[in-house]
Amino acid sequence: MVAFGAKASHFAGLLQACINKRARLPGKIVHAQIVTTGLSPDTFLLNRIVELYATCGSLDDASRVFDTMPSRNVYSWNAIISASCKSGDIVSAYNLLGEMPERNVVSWNTVISALVKDGAEAKALDLYYVMLREGFMPTHFTFASVLSACGVLGNLEHGRRCHGLVVKVGLDGNAFVENALVGMYNKCGDILDATVIFNGMSQPNEVSFTAMMGGLLQDGYIDDALWLFAKMRKKGIQIDAVVVSSALGASARGAEDGEVGRYCKSLKCDGYIFGQQVHVLVIKYGFESDIHVGNSLIDMYAKSGDMCKAQTAFMTLPEVNVVSWNILISGYGQQGDSKKVRDVLQQMQKSGIEPDDVTYVNQLSAYIKSGDIEAAQQMFNNIVNPNLTSWNTIISGYCQKEMYEKAMELFRKMQFLNVHADRTTLAVVLSACSGMGFLQFGKQIHAAATRVMLHSDMFVASGLVDMYSKCGQIEAARWVFDRMPERDVVCWNSMMSGFSLHSWNKEAFHLFQQMRSMGMYPTEYSYASVISSCARLSSLSEGRQIHAQTAKDGSINNIFVGSALIDMYAKCGNVGEAQLFFNFMPRKNIVSWNEIIHGFAQNGCGDMAVELFEDMLRREEKPDSVTFIAILTACSHSGMVDKGLQFFKSMEKDHGIVPLADHYTCIIDALGRAGRFNEIKALIENMPCKDDPIIWEVLLSACRVHANVELGKLAAEHLFQLDKLNPAPYVLLSNIYADLGRWDGVSAVRRLMIDRGIVKDRGYSWIDNKESVNAFMVADDVRTVDNLSEQSNHWVCQL
Structure with missing residues (x-):
């Protein structure tokens, strides 16, 4: 009996050695010897033989041994289940688990883990709950698999339940489980809870840092990811190719977005410079031959705009794949270099690597970026079966070129071909509806988004808010915004912009305050919108x-925020503060110059506006159409008629800018204020924009001031043709006749108003007493007016 036991122990040792070395042939020899010596009924040895064949990937041999076993225990079942899982036969493993007469936690863990690895996360989660119902206590292996499944599914609710059980069974300090929790929260988009778990870890390892960096990158916290990488190095934690690739990815995003956060600021560098420092580490640790690291290097340099170094990184890779070529093509595409894109594509095909869908999308993007929409369309037409990304790219290209009708035409064709739209498609088409003011089609897109349950998606909902706002339906925009389950800063910006566009300025300011109170950080666009409302x-x-x-948050140096502040101070009558801010702006563009010139014009400081305009020209800043509206307004309001005429004539002659209706309005206003009607008459005879009502309204107002019946009647007649129900021109013409004592003319105008059913609008005034806005109209209740009068007297006394 002792000899028998010694033999069994001897064979068990031999089998273990074969298992360790994955030595199938020597293992078969040992198996044959076991049969020869009569030890084949031994369950322990047979379990080891099954494990051997499973480790060597021979499921058939393992199954034959299992099927002929005279006696099986839980380890026998676990061995064959493990063999099925390792060979990829998950269905058999799942069925074997159900057939087991007795299971242990290893049985459950093996199948749950295999299901997760096989992409059947939902089934793994179901099996986990069956395991709990049958009274089995999960281990750290169970939790790691289940948390991974929750992360992939984005199922935060089940992830939190699992976390609760982790704490209950005392495994919340287990490094394996903690890493899984960090990964789950990151994948579910809960970066705050992921950070809490990570910060509470006693000894985070390279897996912890890699998972946390990935989550930060996913949520756009570029600088935090770079800081974490630096912390990892400082702690002496081993750096592998995955971590280096993540760091390069963060550097690429930082360089692409122009982001310089607290860590980069402390080093006085940006994402690009940090990426170069990581490149040094790549060389130091010998990762330059790793294809993933190499691709990350190419991507970092490409997104930084340094295509020379991107090309060098590409050339130094010992082996490249289709991803490498795609990144290089994308880099040249982002620069709009369509010729270089074509050259690289030809080199790629010569190398024997076939382009994939991403390659064609990158080439398509390159044509669009370079402004060659015709070449983009031609290339799109040559794609045999364009995928959804290709459709989105070409439709977006037309929207960028403001060719909205063509974009919609392509969208209809896409629907006809039964290509299903995604969130990107819907958002792009909504932008086309916004650009055209096409409300009816926008509503159809809203209905389509609701049918596919995308109406609550932040990307789509933000587009809906913008579409309804720009189509004049601000209440509908607010309705969509209020029902969004979650909002990012883009959604808040869309709603604020809508309020600002419709002069719901109090609402825009309150929304900005609400956004801040909810912990949302405003962008430069947020500030520009709310500052415009304050103005x-x-x-x-x-x-x-x-x-x-x-x-406080550094947005003051943004050129658009600065321009909005200039406009705000000017519109509040504080032109001195507007100029002071303008003078200290580190960078100025045409918008900044236009705002300050317009600010002086609004406040009657024509001389200063002219001085600034001439200074702008001396600095070789190229004026645009808006600049001339501002300077002509300044000349008009300050009585500098000849100067205004000089600037007006120089528009087309010196600057190649064709005067528009707004420019004619300004110069006619200037001439009208000065009573120079002969020059106005000559001007309007030759102007191309005779159907613009504002021009005729300005002329009619000037005729009222100077009692010019001839031109006043001409202006009024044009206005009657453009909008016969507008009471303003009738009233102004009647007043001209009245000022001259021509009562027959007054009677004729009033009869015309009665015949056409036109009623003069009631005038109204409003007073802002800081606590509320009080408005009153002509013929309001006397008590209301008396009350406002008492308040006004009280304020005057205080002054």
């Missing part, structure tokens, strides 16, 4: 509050 409200105190906030 329209002439709310200097609120405007200064926003100004202080922009200074």
Whole structure:
């Protein structure tokens, strides 16, 4: 009996050695010897033989041994289940688990883990709950698999339940489980809870850092990812190719977005420079031959705009794949270099690597970026079966070129071919509806989004808010916004922009405050919108509050925020502060110059506006159409008629800018204020924009001031043709006749108003007493007016 046991022990040792070395042939020899010596009924040895064949990937041999076993225990079943899982036969493993007369936690863990690895996360989660119902206590292996499944499914609710059980069974300090929790929360988009878990880890390892960096990158926290990488190095934690690739990815995103956060600021560098430092580490640790690291290097340099170094990184890779070529093509595409893209594509095909869908999309993007939409369309037409990304790219290209009708035509064709739209498609088409003011089609897109359950998607909902706002349906935009389950800063910006567009300025300011109170960080676009609202409200105190906030978070140096602040101070009558801010702007563009010139024009400081305009020309800043509206307005309001005429004539002659209706309005206003009607008459005879009502309204107002019946009647007649129900021209013409004592003319105009059913609009005034806005109209209740009068007297006394 002792000899028998010694033999069994001897064979068990031999089998273990074969298992360790995955030595199938020597293992078969040992198996034959076991049979020869009469030990084949031994369950322990047979279990080891099954394990041997499973390790060597021979499921058939393992199954034959299992099927002929005279006696099986739980380890026998676990061995054959493991063999099925390792060979990829998950269905058999799942069925074997159900057939087991007795299971242990290893049985459950093996199948749950295999299901997760096989992409059947939902089934793994179901099996986990069956395991719990049958009274089995999960281990750290169970939790790692289940948390991974929750992460892939994006199922935060089940992930949190699993986390609760982890804490209950005391495994929340297990490194294996902690890493799985960090990964799950990151994949579910809950970066805050992922950070809490990570910060609470006693000894985070390279897996922890890699998972956390991936989550930060996914959520756009580029600088935090770079800081984490630096912390990892400082702690002496081993750096592998995956971590280096993540760091390069963060550097690429930082360089592409122009982001410089606290860590990069402390090093006085940006994403590009940090990426170069990581490149040094790549060389130091010998990762330059790793294809994933090499591709990350190419991507980092490409997104930084340094295509020379991207090309060098590409050339130094010992072996490239289709991803490498695609990144290089994308880099040249982002620069709009369609010729280089074609050259690289030819080199790729010569190398024997076939382009894939991504290659064609990158080439398509390159044509669009370079402005060659015709070449993009031709290339798109040559794609045999364009995928959804290709459709989205070409439709987006037409939207970028403001060719909205063509974009919609392509979208209809896409629907006809039964290509199903995704969130990107819907958002792009909504932008086309916004650009055209095509409300009816926008509503159809809203209905389509609802049918496929994408109406609540942030990307789509933000497009809906923008579409309804630009189509004049601000209430509908607010309705969509209020029902969004979650919002990012883009959604808030869309709603604020909508309020600002429709002069719902108080609402825009309150929305900005609400956004801040919810912990959302405003972007430069947020600030520009709310500052514009403050400008329209002439709310200097609120405007200064926003100004202080922009200074605090660094947005003050943004050129568009700065331009909005200039406009706000000017519209609040504080032109001196507007000029002071303008003078200290580190960078100025045409928008900044236009705002300051227009600010002086609005405040009657024509001389200063002219001085600034001439200074702008001396600095070789190229004026645009808006610049001339501002300077002509300044000349008009300050009585500098000849100067205004000089600038007007120089538009086309010196700057190649064809005067538009707004420019004619300004110069006619200037001439009208000066009573120079002969020059106006000559001007309007030759102007191309005779159907613009504002021009005739300005002329009619000037005729009223100077009692010019001849031109006043001409202007009124044009206005009657353009909008016969507008009461303003009738009233102005009637007043001209009245001022001259021509009562027959007054009677004729009034009869015309009665015949056409036109009623003069009631005038109204409003007073902002800081706590509320009080408005009253002509013929309002006397008590209301008396009350406002008492308040006004009280304020005057206080002054």
